[in-house]
Amino acid sequence: MDRDTLTAVVEAILLTASGPVTVLAVSETIDDPEVGEEDIGAVFEAFRENMDRSDSGLRLEKVAGGWRCTTPPSLDPYLRTFHGIAARQRLSQAALEVLAIVAHRQPVTLPEINFIRGANSASVVRTLLERGLLRVAGRKKVVGKPFLYRTSKEFLVHFGLERAEDLPDPEDLVKDDTAAVD
Amino acid sequence: MSSWFLVLSYGRRPGTRLDRRVTTQNSKLAFDRTPVYSPAMMMIAEEPQGPPVELSVFSGPLDLLLHLIKQNEVSIYDIPIFSICDQYNAHLKAMQELDLDIAGDFLWMASWLLHLKSKMLLPQVVEGGEDPREELVERLLAYRRVKELASFLHDSDLVRRCLWPVEIAADVGAGEEVELDWEDIDLRILAQTYLDVMQRFAASRPPPLEVLALRYRVEDKMKDIYDLVRSDGLVPLLRHLNSRSDPVEVATVMVAALELVRLRGVFADQQRPFAEIYLRPGDRALDAQELLLRGESGG
Numbered sequence: 256m257d258r259d260t261l262t263a264v265v266e267a268i269l270l271t272a273s274g275p276v277t278v279l280a281v282s283e284t285i286d287d288p289e290v291g292e293e294d295i296g297a298v299f300e301a302f303r304e305n306m307d308r309s310d311s312g313l314r315l316e317k318v319a320g321g322w323r324c325t326t327p328p329s330l331d332p333y334l335r336t337f338h339g340i341a342a343r344q345r346l347s348q349a350a351l352e353v354l355a356i357v358a359h360r361q362p363v364t365l366p367e368i369n370f371i372r373g374a375n376s377a378s379v380v381r382t383l384l385e386r387g388l389l390r391v392a393g394r395k396k397v398v399g400k401p402f403l404y405r406t407s408k409e410f411l412v413h414f415g416l417e418r419a420e421d422l423p424d425p426e427d428l429v430k431d432d433t434a435a436v437d
Numbered sequence: 438m439s440s441w442f443l444v445l446s447y448g449r450r451p452g453t454r455l456d457r458r459v460t461t462q463n464s465k466l467a468f469d470r471t472p473v474y475s476p477a478m479m480m481i482a483e484e485p486q487g488p489p490v491e492l493s494v495f496s497g498p499l500d501l502l503l504h505l506i507k508q509n510e511v512s513i514y515d516i517p518i519f520s521i522c523d524q525y526n527a528h529l530k531a532m533q534e535l536d537l538d539i540a541g542d543f544l545w546m547a548s549w550l551l552h553l554k555s556k557m558l559l560p561q562v563v564e565g566g567e568d569p570r571e572e573l574v575e576r577l578l579a580y581r582r583v584k585e586l587a588s589f590l591h592d593s594d595l596v597r598r599c600l601w602p603v604e605i606a607a608d609v610g611a612g613e614e615v616e617l618d619w620e621d622i623d624l625r626i627l628a629q630t631y632l633d634v635m636q637r638f639a640a641s642r643p644p645p646l647e648v649l650a651l652r653y654r655v656e657d658k659m660k661d662i663y664d665l666v667r668s669d670g671l672v673p674l675l676r677h678l679n680s681r682s683d684p685v686e687v688a689t690v691m692v693a694a695l696e697l698v699r700l701r702g703v704f705a706d707q708q709r710p711f712a713e714i715y716l717r718p719g720d721r722a723l724d725a726q727e728l729l730l731r732g733e734s735g736g
Contacts, residue, residue, distance in 0.1 A: 324603040331599035348496040355586035374497030374542040390623035425582035
C-alpha cells in the first residue's frame with residue numbers, strides 16, 4: 256500500500272468512526288505486513304499537525320488510547336447557535352467529586368465513595384452510570400457484595416485523557432494551591 | 438465522678454477567664470453564643486450574634502466544614518472545634534430557614550461535631566493522648582484532595598465540552614450487529630441484555646391458558662338451595678353468598694338461585710334495593726330429575 260492510499264484510508268476511518276481510532280485497529284483493517292504501526296502513527300501525527308491551523312475547523316487529538324477528530328473549542332459558540340443548543344448540561348460539583356474519587360481510587364464501591372465525600376452519593380453514581388462516565392466492574396468480595404465502579408472510556412474521551420493514570424496527583428494539586436496562597 | 442457534668446459558663450466578652458463549675462445539673466450547651474475557650478485553643482474573633490451566614494451550595498458536610506475553615510483562616514490540623522461547631526450549626530439553621538432540604542449527612546456531621554466538642558471539654562487524662570479531632574482531620578484532608586481533583590476536572594470539563602466530535606454519520610446497516618469492545622461491556626450492559634433476552638423469550642412463549650377444573654356445578658347448588666328452602670322455609674340469599682370465600686362458588690350459587698326462580702321452585706323477595714334477598718318455597722315442586730336436567734342445560 257502506498258503512502259497516499261494509507262493517508263486516505265486513515266482519513267476515511269477517522270471521519271466515519273464513532274469513537275477514538277486505535278493504531279492497532281487501523282493496522283488490522285489494512286492487513287498489510289509492509290505497513291507498520293509506526294507508519295500509521297506517523298500518518299495520524301501528520302494529520303494532527305496539518306489540522307492545527309487557525310483556518311481549520313478540525314482538530315485531531317490522542318485520547319483513550321486512540322485518535323479522535325473534533326472541532327476546536329473556540330468554535331463552540333457558532334456550532335451551538337447553528338444547532339440551536341442554548342446550554343449544555345453541566346456536571347454538578349457532587350458529580351465531579353464522585354468522578355474524582357473513582358478516577359483516583361478505582362475500582363471503588365459506593366460505601367467507600369460515600370465515606371470519602373461524607374455524603375450519600377447513590378443518585379449521583381446512578382446519573383453518571385446513565386451518562387456512561389462510570390461503569391460497573393464486578394463486585395467486591397466483602398459482606399453485601401457491593402458493586403465496584405471504574406471510569407469508562409467515555410470518561411477518558413470527555414476529559415481528553417489517554418489513560419486514567421494521566422490525571423494529576425491530588426497531592427500535587429493541593430501543594431500548588433497552598434503555594435499559591437502563601 | 439461519672440454522674441457529674443461539667444458546665445461551661447458562657448461569657449459575653451471574649452477573653453473572660455474560663456469559669457468551670459462542677460454541678461449535678463445536665464449540661465446546657467448554647468449554640469448561639471460565643472463560648473470562651475481555654476488559652477490552648479484558638480480564639481476566633483466573632484461578634485456574639487455572629488456575622489450573617491453566607492449561604493452557597495455545599496456538596497456535603499465536609500464541603501461546608503472546609504469552607505468554614507477557610508473562611509476563619511485557621512489550620513486544618515488545629516480546628517477550633519467550639520467555634521466551628523457553632524458556625525456549622527448556624528449554617529444548618531439558615532439552611533432550614535430557607536427551607537433547603539437538609540440531607541441526613543449534614544445532621545450526622547453536626548452530631549459528630551457536638552461529640553468532638555464534648556470530648557474537648559473533658560480534661561485530658563494523659564498528656565499527649567490522642568487528639569479526638571484526628572479522624573476528622575484525616576477525613577477533611579482526604580476530601581480536600583478529592584475537591585482539588587474535582588476542580589481540575591471541572592476546569593477540564595469547561596474546555597472539553599466545547600469540543601464537538603466530528604463524525605460523518607456512517608450508515609452501518611441498521612440490522613447488523615455492532616461489535617462491542619471488551620472495555621465497553623460492563624455488568625449493567627450484561628444485565629440489560631439479559632433482561633432483553635428474557636423479555637423476548639417471554640414474549641415468544643406466552644404462558645399457557647390455565648383452565649381450572651369445574652369445582653362447583655350449578656345442579657349441585659340448585660339441589661342444595663332447593664333442599665335448604667324446603668327445610669328452612671326462608672333463606673337469606675345475600676348472607677349465604679357472603680359466607681362463601683370463593684368467587685366462583687358465589688357466581689355458581691347465584692346462577693343456581695336464578696335458575697330455581699325461573700323454574701318457580703323458589704320465590705325471591707327483596708323489600709328495597711340492596712336489602713337482603715329472601716328465598717321461600719315456590720308454587721312448583723321440583724323432583725331430582727328436573728333439577729339435574731335443568732341444571733345441566735342452564736350450566
